[in-house]
Amino acid sequence: SAVISQKPSRDICQRGTSLTIQCQVDSQVTMMFWYRQQPGQSLTLIATANQGSEATYESGFVIDKFPISRPNLTFSTLTVSNMSPEDSSIYLCSVEGGEGATEAFFGQGTRLTVV
């Protein structure tokens, strides 16, 4: 299994500002994933980040709002830009093999509150 460190664990931000969330994995992985978990709801995939290529965004999420970096095989960042109260959520980093039978492993999440 992979050990994933996510920082910060929580933050309170002013609307209109941006927050960058970091995700560090203890082993090299091909694919990293960013999820959003809105209050009382399930996980929604934001984007898939592969090293050396642009992230692939899911419907409803755009790069200008959620830019992602993936500089190497153990690290990724997600930025939440120009925040509004609607962006208040838990943001989770995840890694997995990317196909079939492999389970996903998650960081502890970043609880973001926008005021």
Added chain:
Amino acid sequence: AQSVAQPEDQVNVAEGNPLTVKCTYSVSGNPYLFWYVQYPNRGLQFLLKYITGDNLVKGSYGFEAEFNKSQTSFHLKKPSALVSDSALYFCAVRDEAGFQKLVFGTGTRLLVSP
């Protein structure tokens, strides 16, 4: 497209009693099925998975799940609940055909009373 349904928002059970958290799925091919647990202020922890083989899968913390292809279900079970099992449980599915994203259910909150 694949989907997962968790019909119960909350399940209440007394400590020592058996528990069941329900999950049904829909995929076009054969499913890969997963259960995760989320404790307050924590990320998701993997509990168990069904890939192929025996329909009864055993996982962490005494949990098990039963795969039923005809009913397209993958219910999570535990013979004797503990208060510490109280948490949010998510079922997830992926279609075996190539790379498909992991799709999560809406979650079921389990409350185990002393």
